[in-house]
Amino acid sequence: MKLPPSSKNWLTIIGSIIACINLAIIIVLFIISTIFDKGSTDLGLFIYIILPGFMILGLLLIPVGMIRARKEQSKLSSRADARFPRIDLNDQRHMNAFIIFTISTIIILFLSTLGSFKAFHMTESVEFCGTLCHEVMEPEHTAYLKSPHANVACVECHVGSGASWYVKSKISGMHQVIAVMTNNFSRPIETPLHDLRPAMETCEKCHWPQKFYARSLRTIKYFLADSANSEWDIILQMKTGPEYSDLGLSEGIHWHINPAIDVSYKSENDKREIISYIKYTDKITGEVHTYKNENISVTDSSLAASETRSMDCIDCHNRPSHNYSSPSAYFDKAMLTGEISNKIPYIKQVTMGILSERFSDKDTAMMKIADSITDHYRSELTGFYDTNKELLDNSIASIQKGFAQNTFPSMGVRYDVYPELIGHQESEGCFRCHNDQFKSETGRVISKDCNLCHSIIGQGKPGLMTYSSIRESLEFEHPVDIGTDWKEINCSECHKSLY
Structure with a gap:
């Protein structure tokens, strides 16, 4: 087939070879991934x-080589060549080049459209976000897979709908890719993410x-660190809303995001764990109350310079899909399901130690868990170990599984590195604000009364439970007798250390 002389140069030939080889590889890999269902994130990439x-x-x-060749031909030619290439379809060489260009353009446009569509969906997939x-x-992908949002794609929360946030996410993603490629990222990854979509x-x-929902009942089973691993149950009525759902968000936990009000705050650190200033605004009446923590000394100039954040879901539900359970929590769950005897x-x-x-x-970690537990029972309870080795091995495997799903040493990830702020057992959580220390200029106090958020309907060991009516609440009884200490210190002061 005759082609213009300018196409006969090494740069154009090399370009053609590169394009054809890559096109052939793309087609072969596409067939493998589509027809034979052998796709993966890396293959899609x-x-x-x-x-x-x-x-x-x-x-x-190809065109760069042709342009260069044409310029070289012009220098060797005695005649002045035209500034732009002449296209004469009556010339068979030009016709051949035109046909090749037209067919190639159609094929490339089709493949580009298909590829762009596939690339878009691949980069929006959970596998791309979590495994590449x-x-x-x-850590994030592992936690996500066992979360309540495991059927919700990452981009639904991290990007959402709309072109603007899609573009922002890709620009941010480029920065993250460079950070990973250059091994220039923090371990653990810093949170909270300040550019997260509202x-x-x-x-x-x-x-x-x-x-x-207005209110719900929640039953929690704990196991104590005694010889019998005694069970302790507590039944809570969670006051997410008022007693009657028709009253909307007039009271209860979700009152904090009532559209008719605004609760904003200033934090002393980026973690939003130490709060020094709170402002309540009623959008309908215009009523405003400001509160300061009496135990935190902050100047007016420092407050003015601090970022003000309006409270939303994430201020409590800060780990909705990427929560790392504490050893105590995943141990109790495994014992409840029988994985640990x-x-x-x-x-x-022994495990908490x-x-x-x-x-x-x-x-x-895997080796230390297995060896330490085995050595303890082999030396301290030899008779039990000899007759229950299989039972012990199964329990060790479950403990290792819990560790692997919630602790990632290479990234510095543990339950206490990313504390969950909903509740108050292993982090300050609710007590960041509800601590009896925030007072307004008019003397209003943000209460620490537990009954604001939940009431205790039942508590105790199985068979020895104490119950109250649905509209009343029992006084909390600590499973282990610690006197009145539980009233004077926050739960997290002990429980975040696995006690």
């Missing part, structure tokens, strides 16, 4: 992003305030 990039590079080399950067995102534009697309004396006490340590890597 090559098919829709990396290989098309090289193919486009090859295509660009394995070390960095392993909750009302993401969370409230599904969890809209007008349809929050409650017939093993002191198994919780081991898991309170910090490990350099996951393999070391």
